[in-house]
Amino acid sequence: MSKRNTQQRRHTIITELNQYGSVSVEELAKKFNTSEVTIRKDLAVLETSGLLLRRYGGAIALPQEILSNDVLENTKKLSKRKLIIANKASSLIRDHNRIIIDSGRTTSALVSALSEKQGLLVMTNSLLIAQEVQSLENEPTLLMTGGTWDPHSEAFQGQVAEQVLRSYDFDQLFIGADGIDINRGTTTFNELIGLSRVMAEVSREVIVMVESEKIGRKIPNLELCWQQITTLVTDNNLSKVVKKQLIEQGVNLIIAN
Numbered sequence: 001m002s003k004r005n006t007q008q009r010r011h012t013i014i015t016e017l018n019q020y021g022s023v024s025v026e027e028l029a030k031k032f033n034t035s036e037v038t039i040r041k042d043l044a045v046l047e048t049s050g051l052l053l054r055r056y057g058g059a060i061a062l063p064q065e066i067l068s069n070d071v072l073e074n075t076k077k078l079s080k081r082k083l084i085i086a087n088k089a090s091s092l093i094r095d096h097n098r099i100i101i102d103s104g105r106t107t108s109a110l111v112s113a114l115s116e117k118q119g120l121l122v123m124t125n126s127l128l129i130a131q132e133v134q135s136l137e138n139e140p141t142l143l144m145t146g147g148t149w150d151p152h153s154e155a156f157q158g159q160v161a162e163q164v165l166r167s168y169d170f171d172q173l174f175i176g177a178d179g180i181d182i183n184r185g186t187t188t189f190n191e192l193i194g195l196s197r198v199m200a201e202v203s204r205e206v207i208v209m210v211e212s213e214k215i216g217r218k219i220p221n222l223e224l225c226w227q228q229i230t231t232l233v234t235d236n237n238l239s240k241v242v243k244k245q246l247i248e249q250g251v252n253l254i255i256a257n
Contacts (some may be wrong), residue, residue: 006115006137010042014051024058040229044135045112046113081211081235086254089174089209089233095119097171098154099254103155104176108132114140123170125195143168145195148192153162153190162198172208173203175224177210179217182245185226186210187219196223205230212237215246226251 009032017023017076030038043059046052052059057138085106090113093099097117101107113133114120120140122133125147133142147161176195177186186208188196200206206228212235231252238255246253 010046011116011235013042013046016079017052017059022055022058022060026057028058038137040135043136044131049103049245063199068169082106082109083112084256085209085211085233086237087113088254089207090114092118092119092178092207092231093117094214097121098123098168100165100170100173101133102124102154102199103129104174106176107174110174111136111257112210114138123165123168125161125201126153126154142254147195150190153192157192157195161195164199165195165202168202170203172205172207174207174209175199177208177214177223179219180208180210180215181218181222182216182242182249185229186222186223188218188223189219191221193221193223197228200228202225207231207233209233211235215242218229228246 013023013028018230025036025039025043030137032039043052047054047059052061065194081107086109089110093114095117096119098121100123101110103124108126108129111129114122115136117137117140120138121143122140123143123145124130124133125145130142130144134139143145143166145156145161147156147164148158149155175186178189179185179187206224208224208229208231210232215234215238224250229251231254232246233254233256236255238256243253
């Protein structure tokens with residue numbers, strides 16, 4: 001099914017949901033003359049986008065009245081910035097690439113853009129990202145690291161995960177950061193940094209996806225030094241001075257407008 005038809009179907013689902021308050025997988029499958037599996041994938045993608053809540057057998061409208069207007073507006077701005085960065089980063093992915101997507105909110109925004117790619121192999125240590133990849137209609141090959149569950153990062157970490165990663169080689173790693181130390185590299189609050197370094201070791205390209213407001217944060221834990229980073233993708237709220245400093249570190253700086 002074409003991307004256009006998929007978008008039209010999902011738009012219609014949201015329209016019906018706003019009109020009736022709930023939708024049924026069975027009824028939607030009949031309406032669109034498609035399988036229930038396809039409809040469940042639609043609902044999973046729409047839920048990830050914050051447009052509905054899935055329930056057994058269907059979905060219900062998102063109760064946005066529980067959030068204040070300020071919170072909603074800030075969430076929209078944050079999500080838009082992450083999506084802009086993710087969309088730009090996705091342009092670096094070629095068909096049939098073998099990629100790693102590390103856990104994180106910015107990296108998870110990358111998944112929706114993968115629907116345009118063919119023959120991908122995707123490794124992740126995040127259950128959320130794995131679920132989102134599984135819902136894509138182009139059905140990339142999905143691998144998970146396994147390992148020890150870390151509730152702080154909401155991802156798998158540890159020696160088992162590192163051993164699994166070392167069994168493969170990858171074209172690209174997409175990874176976020178809590179902060180960017182202009183003199184050192186990416187920094188994090190999380191002390192479990194071993195897996196990130198192994199991800200970088202087994203990848204030919206390392207693409208860091210980070211919002212501009214995090215650049216200049218000096219957090220104690222150095223995750224990846226500049227020598228390990230190929231590309232930095234960020235938004236356009238950078239000063240000329242900071243841009244120059246980043247380029248001087250030898251990184252390929254990509255600004256998402």
